[in-house]
Amino acid sequence: MSDIYFGTSTSLNRVSFLRSDSKFVSSLISGTGTTRLTFYVQGDKNDVAPVLVDTEGKSKLLVVELASLPAHLIAVLEQWAERNDQSSVDVREEITAVFLGLDETGAERPHLFSSNPLDSQLRVFGNSAKGITRHRYNGYEGVAYLAVDITRSQQLKDYLFAGSASDGAKAYPGHSMMSILGFEYNEAALFGYGKTYLDWLMRNQRCPGCGSVVIPQDAGTRLYCTSGPDQSCPVKRTSVNNVCFPRSDPVVIIGVVSADGSKTLLGHNRRHAADPVTGVRMFSTIAGFMEPGETIEEASIREIWEETGCKASAVKIINSQPWPFPASLMIGCVAEVEFNGVNEVINIEHDKEMEEVKWIDTALIKDITESEDLTGKDGTEAEKIRLPFRQSIAYSLISKIAHGE
Ligand SMILES: [Zn+2]
Structure with missing residues (x-):
C-alpha cells in the first residue's frame, strides 16, 4: 500500500470490535497501560480544529500521555469512561472522546500494519521515564490513542493552551489548512481519523428520525437514540440503518x-x-x-x-x-x-x-x-x-x- 495523505496505514489497530466493551474502554483510562490523547476544539468554520503545538519550527499535532496530566484532569477522562460504561445521557457534558485504537508497535503479536510505527512521526509529550507500557486485553496489546473534543472543558483548555502539557511550547487550535498540510503522513492520518469522528459527533446531537437526544456509545463511535418504547422512531426501528454511525x-x-x-x-x-x-x-x-x-x-x-x-x-x-x-x-x-x-x-x-x-x-x-x-x-x-x-x-x-x- 502506498502512502496517501490522511490515509496512510500505520501500526494503529482500530480493534473496532473492542469499542463496545466498556470494561476495555475504562481500562484505557484507569489501567496501567500507556494512553495518549489528541485534542480538538470547535472551530470558526463549524467544524473541529486540532490542538497543535509549535515545536522545532513546525506545527505538530499535540499528543499528550494521559498519565502526565494532573489528577483533576485525569478525573475528567475517568468520568467520561464511567458515563460511557453507563450509557449516560451526560457522557459528553464536559468532553467528547473517541477511542481510536491500539498502536501495536513493539507488541509481541502485532495483528496489523506493524511495519509503519505510528509514533515515528509524532511529537509525544509527557513520556514517563519508564517508557511505555502496552495495554493488554484478550490477546490484543498496544499503546491506546484517543481523540478528545475539549470545547466545553475550560479546565482542559486552560491547561493545554498555557503550554502546561507541552513543556511550555505554545499550544493552540489549528484553524489554518496550511498547518494541517504540514503534518507528516502518520500525523495526518491520526488527525483525520479523530477529526472525522469528532466532527460527526459535534453535528449530531439529536436523532434524525424522531428528534430525541442521542448518546454517543461504544467509546464515541455510534449514536444511540434515547426515544422510549412508546415513541415511534424510524431510525431505531430499522434493523439496518446508517444514521447511528458516522458517514463517509x-x-x-x-x-x-x-x-x-x-x-x-x-x-x-x-x-x-x-x-x-x-x-x-x-x-x-x-x-x-x-x-x-x-x-x-x-x-x-x-x-x-x-x-x-x-x-x-x-x-x-x-x-x-x-x-x-x-x-x-x-x-x-x-x-x-x-x-x-x-x-x-x-x-x-x-x-x-x-x-x-x-x-x-x-x-x-x-x-x-x-x-x-x-x-x-x-x-x-x-x-x-x-x-x-x-x-x-x-x-x-x-x-x-x-x-x-
Ligand atoms: Zn430516534
Whole structure:
C-alpha cells in the first residue's frame, strides 16, 4: 500500500470490535497501560480544529500521555469512561472522546500494519521515564490513542493552551489548512481519523428520525437514540440503518486523459480565486459527489460530462483518500477520452462549475510536476497554471498520468 495523505496505514489497530466493551474502554483510562490523547476544539468554520503545538519550527499535532496530566484532569477522562460504561445521557457534558485504537508497535503479536510505527512521526509529550507500557486485553496489546473534543472543558483548555502539557511550547487550535498540510503522513492520518469522528459527533446531537437526544456509545463511535418504547422512531426501528454511525461521503475524482495519453484534461473551478498578483490559477482534476443508484464508473463519466462536456469511457479505479473536511472518501480514477472530433469537445455550460477547462500536453504537465512551485512555464500553453498541492489525490492522479503509470 502506498502512502496517501490522511490515509496512510500505520501500526494503529482500530480493534473496532473492542469499542463496545466498556470494561476495555475504562481500562484505557484507569489501567496501567500507556494512553495518549489528541485534542480538538470547535472551530470558526463549524467544524473541529486540532490542538497543535509549535515545536522545532513546525506545527505538530499535540499528543499528550494521559498519565502526565494532573489528577483533576485525569478525573475528567475517568468520568467520561464511567458515563460511557453507563450509557449516560451526560457522557459528553464536559468532553467528547473517541477511542481510536491500539498502536501495536513493539507488541509481541502485532495483528496489523506493524511495519509503519505510528509514533515515528509524532511529537509525544509527557513520556514517563519508564517508557511505555502496552495495554493488554484478550490477546490484543498496544499503546491506546484517543481523540478528545475539549470545547466545553475550560479546565482542559486552560491547561493545554498555557503550554502546561507541552513543556511550555505554545499550544493552540489549528484553524489554518496550511498547518494541517504540514503534518507528516502518520500525523495526518491520526488527525483525520479523530477529526472525522469528532466532527460527526459535534453535528449530531439529536436523532434524525424522531428528534430525541442521542448518546454517543461504544467509546464515541455510534449514536444511540434515547426515544422510549412508546415513541415511534424510524431510525431505531430499522434493523439496518446508517444514521447511528458516522458517514463517509463517496466522491469520485478523475484524472482525464486522451486515449493515446498525449493530452490531459484539467479544469479551473470558479470557487478558486486566481492569485491576485501573478494571475496564476489552479487547474485540477474533475470531481463530484457520487449519487444514489450509480456505480463509481458511471459517476465518473457523468461528472466529466457535466463539468467539461467531454465523453469519457474506460474508467479505472486507481486509489482512494479519506478527506476529513468533513467526511469525504475520495475515489481516485483515471478515465480515457477517445478523440473522434466529438468526444473531446469541451463545453462548460452544463453545470457551470468550471471557469475554464483545457486539454494540455501531458509532457508539459510532467514538467510542472518536476518544478518546485508546481506552476507551468511562461510562454507555454501551461502558462499561469498551477497544479493542486502534492498531498492531494488530485495531484497523485495527475502525476500518474504525466509519468505514464
Ligand atoms: Zn430516534
